[in-house]
Amino acid sequence: MVKTRLGALAETCAVHGRALSGGTMASPKSRPLSPHLTIWRWGPHMVVSILHRATGTALSVAGLALLTWWLMALAQGPEAYAIFDKAARGPVGLIVLVGLTWSFFQHLLSGIRHLVTDTGAAFEIRVNKTSAILTIVGSILLTIVLWAWLMGVRP
Amino acid sequence: MSIGASSTPLGKVRGLGSAREGGEHWLTERVTSIALLLLGSWFVASLLLLPGLDPHTLAEWLSAPTGAIPMALLVVVGFKHALDGMKVVVDDYVHEPGTNFAVNTFFLFLAVAGAAIALYALASLAFGARA
Numbered sequence: 001m002v003k004t005r006l007g008a009l010a011e012t013c014a015v016h017g018r019a020l021s022g023g024t025m026a027s028p029k030s031r032p033l034s035p036h037l038t039i040w041r042w043g044p045h046m047v048v049s050i051l052h053r054a055t056g057t058a059l060s061v062a063g064l065a066l067l068t069w070w071l072m073a074l075a076q077g078p079e080a081y082a083i084f085d086k087a088a089r090g091p092v093g094l095i096v097l098v099g100l101t102w103s104f105f106q107h108l109l110s111g112i113r114h115l116v117t118d119t120g121a122a123f124e125i126r127v128n129k130t131s132a133i134l135t136i137v138g139s140i141l142l143t144i145v146l147w148a149w150l151m152g153v154r155p
Numbered sequence: 156m157s158i159g160a161s162s163t164p165l166g167k168v169r170g171l172g173s174a175r176e177g178g179e180h181w182l183t184e185r186v187t188s189i190a191l192l193l194l195g196s197w198f199v200a201s202l203l204l205l206p207g208l209d210p211h212t213l214a215e216w217l218s219a220p221t222g223a224i225p226m227a228l229l230v231v232v233g234f235k236h237a238l239d240g241m242k243v244v245v246d247d248y249v250h251e252p253g254t255n256f257a258v259n260t261f262f263l264f265l266a267v268a269g270a271a272i273a274l275y276a277l278a279s280l281a282f283g284a285r286a
Contacts, residue, residue, distance in 0.1 A: 067273065068272050149203055
């Protein structure tokens with residue numbers, strides 16, 4: 001796995017090097033691209049990296065829109081809140097809310113992992129892979145616990 | 156001016172050199188993420204510990220300073236972090252400079268408008284004026 005990655009990376013660097021040192025500027029169409037999804041072998045770290053972006057986008061758009069609607073509905077009084085409440089308790093509303101809850105926990109745990117790797121730590125393959133898997137296990141568990149609690153399940 | 160648009164060697168080098176800025180955006184993303192770690196945990200814990208999730212209990216919680224102030228911070232920092240994050244996504248996928256500017260400006264307006272609406276709602280709850 002490591003070998004394949006390093007191989008792909010070396011190849012990219014070589015292509016880059018040629019393009020940069022070639023003297024004549026290559027036309028925009030033939031300029032080298034950095035390796036993208038098709039080149040990497042899938043693994044937990046890659047999945048978590050993509051999930052961080054996907055859940056962040058979901059929280060930014062749907063999450064903040066719902067938070068704003070929720071606050072506005074509360075401020076406008078019981079009639080306005082009843083509309084929000086009805087939507088939130090419907091099948092679509094529940095799927096969206098559970099999805100956003102999982103997105104929140106996934107983004108939070110993956111974010112903590114990012115803060116750790118920002119310090120230069122946890123890049124060893126085993127630690128990196130294990131922590132990636134743990135963010136997914138953790139986010140699913142936290143989502144189940146939170147919704148069980150909201151549904152009235154108490155330990 | 157885009158990289159490589161200059162015809163002189165010096166201009167090309169200048170175009171490829173340090174922008175002397177940009178680090179701030181990266182750092183702000185991290186700092187707001189730490190704040191959201193605290194505010195997000197507070198939000199989840201509050202929802203779990205409130206006596207109920209009916210509109211009356213929720214409005215009472217958010218009209219008291221202990222609810223209104225952290226929620227206002229969550230709104231402001233949340234929208235800022237979302238805006239910074241979306242800019243990274245947009246810059247990665249929208250390459251044409253004009254479209255890139257348009258999409259980023261759209262998200263900026265959306266974030267500022269969203270934060271303003273959410274803060275107005277909080278203010279009406281806290282100061283007792285019906286929105």
